[in-house]
Amino acid sequence: MPGPHGPPKNWKSGPIFAKAPRMSEEFERPVLTPPGGEKKVLLHSCCAPCSGEVMEAMLASGVEYTIFFYNPNIHPKREYLLRKDENVRFAEKHGVPFVDADYDRDNWFARAKGMEHEPERGIRCTMCFDMRFERTALYAHENGFPVMTSSLGISRWKNMKQINDCGVRAAAPYEGLSYWDYNWRKGGGSARMIEISKREEFYQQEYCGCVYSLRDTNEHRVSTGRERIVLGQNYYGKDTVSE
Numbered sequence: 001m002p003g004p005h006g007p008p009k010n011w012k013s014g015p016i017f018a019k020a021p022r023m024s025e026e027f028e029r030p031v032l033t034p035p036g037g038e039k040k041v042l043l044h045s046c047c048a049p050c051s052g053e054v055m056e057a058m059l060a061s062g063v064e065y066t067i068f069f070y071n072p073n074i075h076p077k078r079e080y081l082l083r084k085d086e087n088v089r090f091a092e093k094h095g096v097p098f099v100d101a102d103y104d105r106d107n108w109f110a111r112a113k114g115m116e117h118e119p120e121r122g123i124r125c126t127m128c129f130d131m132r133f134e135r136t137a138l139y140a141h142e143n144g145f146p147v148m149t150s151s152l153g154i155s156r157w158k159n160m161k162q163i164n165d166c167g168v169r170a171a172a173p174y175e176g177l178s179y180w181d182y183n184w185r186k187g188g189g190s191a192r193m194i195e196i197s198k199r200e201e202f203y204q205q206e207y208c209g210c211v212y213s214l215r216d217t218n219e220h221r222v223s224t225g226r227e228r229i230v231l232g233q234n235y236y237g238k239d240t241v242s243e
């Protein structure tokens with residue numbers, strides 16, 4: 001497992017509102033305070049579009065954080081690398097440490113066995129969040145992070161309670177570790193997520209991530225007369241994007 005890329009830079013805090021540093025457009029956001037007033041956070045990131053706003057919001061509030069990329073659910077590997085590389089690119093732009101926890105695909109498929117036909121937001125997704133957060137919590141425990149959180153909940157396609165329950169469950173075995181269940185959508189977070197994605201021209205994935213969500217999304221698209229998903233095609237802020 002490669003280590004962090006380097007120390008974060010330009011962290012600062014403000015009394016009421018904070019502005020993200022080094023941005024061409026500036027956003028005003030409430031100042032964030034992690035649980036217990038802690039400043040050191042491990043951020044589980046699922047992709048660049050979802051984590052862009054979370055990253056800039058924490059930077060603007062002076063929260064010291066490291067990105068933890070562990071997403072063995074993403075299929076196929078080409079899509080996994082597209083999503084990861086976008087996240088690395090944005091982390092490097094901000095000087096944020098990035099931990100690449102590698103592509104643990106075989107273990108994901110082993111845990112998903114028997115859940116191949118479960119719907120999104122069902123028990124397969126609970127397993128998927130549990131697995132990703134368990135590894136995040138272990139890394140947090142072993143590396144002195146008192147708080148962990150995730151970008152997963154910012155997506156309007158996700159069930160935030162399901163995600164938060166998984167996060168709390170993963171952190172529970174470790175004394176002194178808490179899961180930060182902040183609602184990243186509120187206060188304009190959802191809109192900023194799209195604005196940042198367009199500004200950065202992030203790769204836009206068109207399905208949740210696993211092979212089963214790819215299958216089901218394609219089936220839905222074909223049944224409604226749309227083309228099947230083409231990997232690596234859509235980028236925010238470019239003509240091919242469909243929102």
Ligand code: SF4
Pocket residue numbers: 073074120121124125126128129208209210211212213
């Ligand atoms: S649909 Fe998404 S959250 Fe659910 S199992 Fe697949 S990749 Fe994981």
